[in-house]
Amino acid sequence: MSVTTDAGARPSERPAQGAAKPPLLSVNNIEVVYNDVILVLRGLSLQVPEGEIVALLGANGAGKSTTLKAISGLLKTEDGEVTRGEVVFAGERIDGTDPDRIVRKGIFQVMEGRRIIADMTCLENLRLGAFTRRDAGVKQDIEMVYEYFPRLKERTGLAGYLSGGEQQMLAIGRALMARPRLILMDEPSMGLSPLLVKEVFGIIRQINRDLGVTILLVEQNARMALQAASYGYIMESGKVVLDGTASELEGNEDVKEFYLGGGDERRSFRNLKSFKRRKRWL
């Protein structure tokens, strides 16, 4: 695997809001309700500028995956609904659109837990990634994916028998096959060994740099995510509570405390709790 992980690979850091041209994706004050009663997102806003990697961080249940599904439209398949606010992609409102239409507009979600099709081969999974395309470049792109992930070429059996890391690579490869402008990636590090996490993140950065694909990354592994991203948002109970450039966030004491682990000194659990109660980001 020839993945460069040097610091120079980091995309240019600049605040998203300061950009002159409008962002590729902008989520404006959305509210999401599941089953007509459960309010999950309450007024969430974020911007993703074209060509950047943006990280969306937060604890379990903060609403990160829901945010991605609200963008990709997959919310509809889970009986969820955007009840307020708007999602604008490339100057066009897309909230309320069917998920298959949104894929055609250029947004592809790599769902949590890979979700590759277990009873198909790698090649069939890749070809399905290109389902929305009709051009002749599909074959060429399969070769391109194999260049990023040479292991996948050797695997001729069913995708269900691949290892977790290989499944993640297949899921990313499948996303590339759709030639999207924006990839929504939900916890690519889930269930992978630290070494594999590093490899996967290396590839995410490489894809972003080589192909110019914009990436919105949801992660538990905040350290890895902030290293790859140029800008980050931190969510708590359905809202963005903090945002800033990746290096600002990495330097922020509270972020260190809650998400990166460590801090200046180790605190006992009880102290941590009281600290949390005092300071709720708000």
Place this chain on the structure above:
Amino acid sequence: MNTELLGQLLINGIVVGALYGVVAMSFVLIYKASQVVNFAQGEFLLIGAWTCWWLLTKWQLPFIWGFGFTLVFMTLFGLLLQVVVLRPMIGEPIISVIMVTIGLSIFFQALMKWMFGVFAQPFPPIFETGQVDVLGLRIQTVYVMSLGISVVIMAVFAWFFKFSRMGLAMRATAFNQQVAQSLGISVRTVFALSWAISAVVSSVAGVVVAVVNGVSSALSFYGIKVFPAVILGGLDSVVGAVLGGLIVGLLENFAHFLDAEYLNWGNMYQVAPFYVLIVILMIKPYGLFGTKDIERV
């Protein structure tokens, strides 16, 4: 032992079994894509056969045209049936959907009787009836033709699901609808398409049977015969459906042979598949080829 009768019946079993296989395949197609158990599968054969018969006898169309129009009609019929009747049922309990398909089955049977009468009608002669000798057994050429058509349909199915873009999309939808949608596949289109393909393929089988035996409401019995075949093969396996169909066809005729030669109980061939169905459900409820989910965490 009457080996000639046995040979004839076994060949009969293969020919009929291949047709069962084709109908079972189209049944499995609907089940896999949209999780609907279609009790009106046999009526697809019936409607297809009557449509073709009507075009050939009342409009005196040449067979190729009549058959072509039948296929077009059945495509639209399958699409419309899904869009108008089954689509609003998405998300309803499985038992409601089953009741709807049973209702459709009764409705279409009655409709056909009302439109075309209750008597069996012979198909106009289309091909010269001849016989060929295979291994000392005389086989009617229509049987050979019927077998040939079944094999061609199966080959097209295999190609479709392995290589075509839409076939892959249908398999993805069968695997998981949310995943399919995340890939840009319109699940609605896949549902409608699966009903259209199922209706067309079944109607081909219907026309083939009608050419051999004439058109009558007995055709819809194929829809019932499909159950032992499908359960034997595994409810969600296309390959299993084909093999299940062949096995049921052979079994039926073998039971007929035993009955005719030794038992003299009468009608054994009609019940035998269902005995087998009961036994299979007891010892191997997922069938021979029913999927065992691959799970790797």
